[in-house]
Amino acid sequence: GAVVSQHPSRVICKSGTSVKIECRSLDFQATTMFWYRQFPKKSLMLMATSNEGSKATYEQGVEKDKFLINHASLTLSTLTVTSAHPEDSSFYICSARGGRAEGYTFGSGTRLTVV
Amino acid sequence: GQQLNQSPQSMFIQEGEDVSMNCTSSSIFNTWLWYKQDPGEGPVLLIALYKAGELTSNGRLTAQFGITRKDSFLNISASIPSDVGIYFCAGRLTGANSKLTFGKGITLSVRP
Numbered sequence: 001g002a003v004v005s006q007h008p009s010r011v012i013c014k015s016g017t018s019v020k021i022e023c024r025s026l027d028f029q030a031t032t033m034f035w036y037r038q039f040p041k042k043s044l045m046l047m048a049t050s051n052e053g054s055k056a057t058y059e060q061g062v063e064k065d066k067f068l069i070n071h072a073s074l075t076l077s078t079l080t081v082t083s084a085h086p087e088d089s090s091f092y093i094c095s096a097r098g099g100r101a102e103g104y105t106f107g108s109g110t111r112l113t114v115v
Numbered sequence: 116g117q118q119l120n121q122s123p124q125s126m127f128i129q130e131g132e133d134v135s136m137n138c139t140s141s142s143i144f145n146t147w148l149w150y151k152q153d154p155g156e157g158p159v160l161l162i163a164l165y166k167a168g169e170l171t172s173n174g175r176l177t178a179q180f181g182i183t184r185k186d187s188f189l190n191i192s193a194s195i196p197s198d199v200g201i202y203f204c205a206g207r208l209t210g211a212n213s214k215l216t217f218g219k220g221i222t223l224s225v226r227p
Contacts (some may be wrong), residue, residue: 106150
């Protein structure tokens, strides 16, 4: 149990366009989901925490207007990178809390490349 | 933000050897977690620890929650090639929306 599906796994987009990444909990209800960004050979950097039905809580330094998070249901959270810029290129990973007591199940990540 | 200390950044071992990784923090955590990340994938939970002093095993993996609640170690015995990857420790405080604080990770290479 406790499977988190993240889609797409890879996406290439042009500068100025927007990209949506989906994170779904497949076999449990996720009241809280977390979005991370990871640079090559670096640790996971928490971007924001989203709770179902309420506004996301963003970490310091993360632009909420650029990284739009929606957690409209107990099984789906989306991250939209708006007006993408090459510096937004990164590996984005979601995590959902729920299911087993340990809580934090990660998606398989999305490699975003902005050209 | 706060990070846990993991060092060295990389470790190289021979297949069959044991390896131990340490994780330290200046702050107390109520839960310690160890994750493994393969290239291009999300982290996968290896072991979760909930009590100070707790020693938990998962196959060839053994992890301990330090008595001071400021450290944890992970031991891998009889390493095999598929143990290659990045190993992250993570700490968590108790709370409804408690975030995980991650270490920088240790990249493990196993020579056949």
